[in-house]
Every structure is written in structure tokens, then in C-alpha cells.
Amino acid sequence: MSILKRAAILFFIFTVSLVFSGCWDYKEINQLEIVSGFAVDKDTNTGKYIITVEFVKPTEGGTSNISEILTAEGNTILEAGRNIILKRGTRPYWNHAKIIIVGKEIAEESIIPLLDLVYRSNQVRTDIYLLVSKDKTAGEILYKGAENQKINNGTIISFDIDEGFENGKGIGKYPLNYLFTFIDNLSREGISGTLPLVFNRPNGYNTDTIVEGTAVFKEDKMIGCLDGDETQTYLYTQGTEIYPPIVLYENENINGDEDKPNARISLEVKRYKKKIKPIYKNGKITIQININIDTSISEISNSKIDYMSKEGIRILEEDAKNKIKKDINNLIYKVQKEYKSDIFGFGAAIKRNNPKLWKQIKNDWNEKFIGLDTEIDVDLKIRTSGLHSKPLGIGD
């Protein structure tokens, strides 16, 4: 066979196999209905799932994006998601969804069906954020939020919430877990999952969509909430890279009027380390929590005490230590008594440090956790005082 003939045949085979087999997985970008986030609820009467999806739609002329919200029902979550096609005509494109809001009913009943679907799917990413709705339904958070955004000429509510998470490190009023860390925590022994709470708060004529607080899970069911301040304390035991400021009131420890604090001081956390260590002695387990914090003074309002002196700094350090210690103690007590859920990961710490012991106590860990003794040791240092060494003085 001549080279020419051979080349012609090769060319023919290539052309036929490439051109006539069509374009695998080909979809033009402007045919996509990009989903920015969705909420899943369950109708307790009919037992049907309700999915509320926020789509990103370019405005006329393509200068900016607005959101469009659609709802559909179905016997399973997937069916509900597919039923969106009935309303929109095209298939939602889930890959760029940033948040999933879980309705309270689902969270309290079991979050597993939703997680299973999402974790199996090759469309929804696992670095998506899960939130639990504190309001009645999850859908109304998206609806109201989007409505409000429209009035204020804002953009996409799901993206706004997602962006808020990026900056959430400095505030620490909600736990920040990707979907995969949450699933990881659910399936691990000796630790329970937590999710942030989201709700709409009326603000004059508008409503603000607020993410604050923690939904506490026991196994796959939500059993209660922590508020924002408790969440800050909770995060100190978790050692994530979230550094909420420490706020001290002068009257708390220094003789003063209870109602009128003399001064308020905030400390900024610069460096932070924690260590959870179980100690097993005489058949009794004690959890030692060591916390190491380096702070700097970031704000001192007018005060008679000179906090820049060695003595003043010692007082501040002592105050802060006690405050953190007290808060953590209170929180552990509350969780032990009210929720009975090991959100701190004490069990996991025991398993890591003393696997043999863990095997023995694994089965009645729930009861053991409630009666667990904890020892909290806070080592707090004030390293710098910002750019100034003295409070601003007022001259005459």
C-alpha cells in the first residue's frame, strides 16, 4: 500500500471517529443555568422534599448578575431538583453552588439523605458550605434574602453568604466547616458535628440575612443551638484559625459599679495554640485543655488604671485568662448537661492518645461524656500594644 493511500485511510478513520462521534459532554457556557446555592426543606405533612434554588442570571445587556429563585417539590431530593427542569426548561448546573441551607425539619429528623445525595453527586462540590436554617423554612431565607438584594441593588445572596465566610475568621460567631469536614466529623468516633446557623432578621423595612450561632448535632440529628458568644468560646477549644477578639470589662474584676463599666478593653489574638490531653488516673478520665494565646492590646477606653504598666498588663492578662477559663467551663457544662453531644472531640482525643482505653469505654461514651471532668489551663500573654504605648491623652 502506498504511503498516500495509507495516509488517506488514516485521515478518513480519524475524521469519521472524531467528527461523527459528536462532542462528548459538550455544553455551551451560555446554556448553563448556574446555581449559586440552594435550600432543602421537608414538608412534614406530605413528607415531600422542597428544594429552593437560586440561579445566577446575567441582566439584559450582560453588565451584571441578578438572582432568580425557583422552587420545586419531589419525593426525593434528587427528584425535587430535577423537577426544576419543569419550571425552567433547562437543567440546573450545580457545580458552582456555594452554599446549601438545610431546613430545620430535615436537620432535626436526619441530615443523612441530603448528605448522601450531595456526597455521591459528581456535580456538587464537597468544599461547599452547609448551613442550618434557624427560621421556619430554609427556602424563605433565600427568597427574602434575594428580594432584599433586589431592592438594594445587590447581587447574589448565596455568594454574599459565601463571601462572608471568607471573612468569618475575624469574628468567630459561627463554626466554619466545609461539607467534607462535617461529613468527616459525623463519621468519626468521639466527635460530633456542628454547622453554622442562618436566619433573617428584620431591620427596618429590610431584612438582613445573618449567619450566627452553631447548630449542635448528635449523630445525624440536630439537637440544639449555641448563640454567637458561646460559639466564640467553642471555637477556642477547636483550634481552628479563627481569632475572635477578647473583650474585657473593667468592672468585672476591678471594684466598680456593675451597671456602669469604667472601661472596655479588647485584646486581639495574634497567635493561638490549644492542646486537648486526656489523663487516665485511678479509673477516672480527666480532660486537660491547654490553651496558649498571644494577644495584643487593640483598644482601651478611658480608664484610671494605667494598663501599660507592668502591673496593669498583669491585671489584664489575669482578667482575660479567667474570662476564657470561665466561658469554656460554662460552655462545657452546658453542652454536657443539655445536649449530651461531644462537639469538642474529647472522645477523639482519648482515642488518639489512649486507644486501648477508648476501646473499653467506646460503647458507653455518651454517659461517660456527661460526667467528664475537665481541667482548663489558659496561658495568655500580652505581647504588644499596637502602634501606641499609651492611651490617647487629652490635653487642656
Next chain:
Amino acid sequence: MFNKSNQNIINKTSKELEDEIEKFTLRKSLRENINLFRTRIFNDEDSIVFRIFQNKKSNIEFCIIFFDGMVESLIVNEGIIHPIMYGYLDNRVDNNDLPNYLMNKIIDSKDVRLTSDMSKLIEAVTYGDTILLAEGSDKALIIDTKGWNTRALEEPQGERVVRGPREGFTESIMVNLSLVRRRIRDSRLKTKFKQVGARTKTTVCIAYIEGLANHKIIDELQRRIDGIDIDGIFSSNAVSELIRDEPFSIFRTIGTTERPDVVGRKLLEGRIAVFCDGTPMVLTLPYIFLEYFQVNEDYYDDYYFGTFNRLIRIIGFIISISLPAVYVSVVSFHQELVPTRLLLSIKQAREGVPFPTLVETILMLLTFEVIREAGVRLPSHIGESVSIVGALVLGQAAVDARIVSAPVLIIAATTGITSLLIPEILGGTIFLRLTFLFLASILGIHGYMFGVIILVVRLVSMKSFGVPYMLKIGAIKPDDIKDTIVRMPWWTQKSRSRFISRDTIRQKDEKSRRKR
């Protein structure tokens, strides 16, 4: 209208004409000889000059034959006619000795040859030499009187440098060789001349440095040049195409340059240069892939700046062949790979555009190539207006009219500009870019990856005169990469490439260098 002999010649084929010329021989009679040239060989030719004159004393008749305009008049007048007219010619000189006598004692010229070979005589006349015929002799003298006009030495347009020599080759092979010889004053710089082309008889010269260049390569090169059978050669590219390895590849296996400094550098690396008369482009071989990225400016700048520029060129090449393919595959197959914000802005930009992304991209790429091709050979002031209309008006209008989306315009512009970083590889870049684009439009990023794999396999399997085109990537040593993707300082470049040169020692060791 035609006389008889003319009619005869016109009816003959060129083969018969050639055979006839071989049959001609010189006679003793000058008249007969002149007649032979005038009516049989250069018949019907008006620009040839027959000048018949006599020696003053002995009245021996002479005739010089040359082409008007190709000879240096001064040499013909002062070096040939004047000495013969007024020279002392003894009647006693034997007719057979006369040409020798003239050559040795009369003619003022640096290059005179005695011959009776008809084809040599004809060739000499057509190459600007003058032949001298004498009464009573059946031999003729060829006197070197070449004197046509050549272009002055200019900086090559295609290979400008900011800081570096600005001389470029011209169309004259001897001038070109002199430019190189002036740079390498070494008796071991050897040149071998050959003639290529049955009709053009173009002089081709192989230059190399004895001891550095590989003899196997030289022999192979000579064999290939000898094997060329073609009627005419007007550019060295024709020679290159006729003798190169991998004739179907889009990549060159023989380099070209217009700069004597580049040729000098490559000769010193153990490479071989092929000069070709009538063209300023000189071939260098063996040629490896990395030479595309080695621009001579690198050697004239700081080594870190040179290295940076080289990296820019390599990255630019990769961007230039990949960007449209990656864009199309990402936008029409793998939207999950794009960051959300970028995806949304691409989506916004695509809103209202009627064509698929592939069509859009091809449209813009072709538009760019059309504008480039339109502007290349135009006078610069017209070329500028072409590029203004093309780039500004057309691009902007196309986006405004929603025929293409803005990102595609950016892609086309980026690939266009990066492809101009290395003009030598431009053809290959455009070909690869379109191939990758088609593959990507069918299979997404997988198609693009297939393309890249095939390209790499192809490149690695190529050879240029026995030298691996990509060097042996698997067996590379630190010494081999000193002048590849980086340009190391001169003091570290102690050796030549062991793949090319026989003698790899370029500098003696560090210590003796310092002592000097």
C-alpha cells in the same frame, strides 16, 4: 524573420542544446572562434560584447568577450586591453605559448585561468568573467572581472538586535564568507564549494571548523547536496528543503540566519554552515529545537536578562499554542474548572453571541492571521493603517455587535502577540494552535492533552543530522543545559554540546583562566 540557424535552435530541445555545446571546441583561428561564440553559443543575445583589438607592435589580434554590466570596466580597460595593446609582444613567441605568456607577463589581474574547456568558458562569461581569445591559439584565458553591483551591508530586518553587531549578510556569497572569516581568523575554518542547479549553477559553500565539526555530518551533508537535482535554486530555503531531515515536519531541522555573528557562534559550537549564492539567508546545521529560543541578543545582554527573555519566549510559545484550546475546552466542556466569578463574567460576555465558542475563536484567530499577513509585505505606513483598522476598529466593533465575545478577543490578541515572540517558528505555532483547538473542541481538555502528548513524542523522536532534536532529555547532564533554557554566564560555559561537537573543551579549567 528568423534566419536559418536561429530557426534550428528554436526547434531544438534543451537536452539537444546541451549536447551540442559539449561538442564545440576552440580552433586556432580567431575569426572562427568569434563566429562560434557569436552565432552558435550566444546567438540572439544583445548584451554580450565582443571587443577585437590588436597589439601595437606585433599586430596580433585579440578578442575579449564579456557581458555588459556584469564586469568591472576598470579592470577590463586597464588590466586587459591596455597592457595587451601597448605591451611588448614578441613575434617570436610561439602561438602555443602566447596564452601562458599573456597570463604570466602581460595581464594585470589577480585571477587568470587558462582553459580550453568550452563549458567552463561559457560559465565564466555568464558569471561576469571575461574571456580572452588570441589569434592562433586554441586555448582561452578566463580573467576575473566580476563587478556587478551588490547591496550594501545592512542590519537584517528580521533579526534586529539592540546591542550587538548590526552587519547582515548580503546576496553575494564571497562577501558573506568574508564577513565570517573576518570574525574567525583561524586557518582551520574550511570552506568547500559546490554548484547546485542545472541552469542557475548556484554556488553553495559548506563552511565548518576542522576539528570541531563532526566529519560524519560533513560527509552526509556533502552527499545530500551532491544528490540535489533541480534546475534552479534562488533561496537557501530550497536547499534546506531538499536536504533536511524530517521533510514533513512543521519544525525546522536546519536553521537559517542572516547574521554573520550568529553563524560564527554556531561554527564555534561545532555546527556547519551552508552559504548559498544569491541569498542572504545562511543555513546552519544540525539544528535542535532549543535553537528557536536562543536569540543572539541573549548573548549580548546580561546573562540573567538573557535567561529571563529566553524563559519568556518559551512560556510565550506554550501560551501561543495552548491558550485557544484551553479556553475552548474549559468554556464548553469543563465549566467546573473555572473560578465562579470568572465563569460568570465569561457567561455575561457570551450573552447574545450567536456562535459556539469554537467558531468564535477560529473566527478571531483567522482574522488576526489575515491582518498579520496583510501587513507584512506592505510599506510600513500602509501596514500601520491596516493594523489600526484590524485591531482597534474590527475587534471593538465585533465585540459591540455581539459577533464575538470580549474574552475571545483577548485570547486571540494574546496568542497573536505571543506567537510573534519567535518569528521563525510562526508557521508551526499557527498549525499547532489550530490542531490543538480542533482536538479540544471535540474532546475538551483530554483532546488538548492528546495533542500535547503526540507533539512531545514527535519532537523527542526527531533528529537533525543524527543529533536528537530535543537532545537526550532522559540523559541530560548539568553541562548540557548551560545554554538551553537558561543562558549561563560565559565563564561557566566551559564545554561545547557533546551531542554536536567532536571537541567539547571550550575553556580550560577555572584556575588557568584566573591566572591570565
